[in-house]
Amino acid sequence: MLLLACSGRGADGPASETAREVLEPDEVLSVVEPPVLVSIVPISTAEEIPRDCSNPVEESCNAIDDNCDGVIDDGCGYGTGLMQVTASWDTGADIDLYVTGPLGDTLSFQRRATPSGARVDHSGRGDCIGDMPNPQIENVRWVGKRPLDGIYEVEVHYWGECVSSGGPTNVTISVAVGRQIAGQYRHSLLPGERIRILRFVVQ
DSSP, rough: OOOHHHGGGGGOOOOHHHHHTTTSSOOOTTOOOOEEEEEEEOTTOHHHHHOOOTTTTOOOSSOTTTTTSSOOOTTTSSOOOEEEEEEEEEEEEEEEEEOOOTTTOOSSSSSSSSSSSSSEEEOOTTTSSSSSSSSSEEEEESSSSSSSSSEEEEEEEEEOBTTBBBEEEEEEEEEEEEEEEEHHHEEEHEEEEEEEEHHHHHH
8 A cells, every 4th residue: 555655656756857957057156145044943853963074074965964065965966056955864765855935935846946946856755666866865956046035944744654664764954055054953753744844044
């Protein structure tokens, strides 16, 4: 039954869309003033992941800026931009990332782009489908246009357990604003749970 549920979401899968989005240039023009982080507030149960930039390491595809260059997971096949929100998780479950902007528009696998330049350029499916690069990653970025000033909210949803891969799942969320890491957090999700992990403000 779970396998059928996972297959049913296949129409919304990322395979062709992701390939097209990744080929786009980052379009971070030097004449565009980058956004500036005003504040970032995680929920009290989110664990902050400390950054040790005195000893950067080789980048991994894990929603962490391992090499401390201000870009989350560079070289992993999904993009960055003037702003970037990335999620990763540690089981074969299907986890969905939702980012809601100042106008109330929400980016997710259901709505992959907005006129303000926000794009979902990678939408992982865990073990629900095979032969997908980085199946435990979701990535949202802003390209071509400066992100709107205001409040952004980041949610994650435990959409489903894929075949037999699931159970409690640790989700990592990282936010980069103006090519600088604003915060890196971890939170455990249970099947079916949807929760707002953090809120941040840019101007």
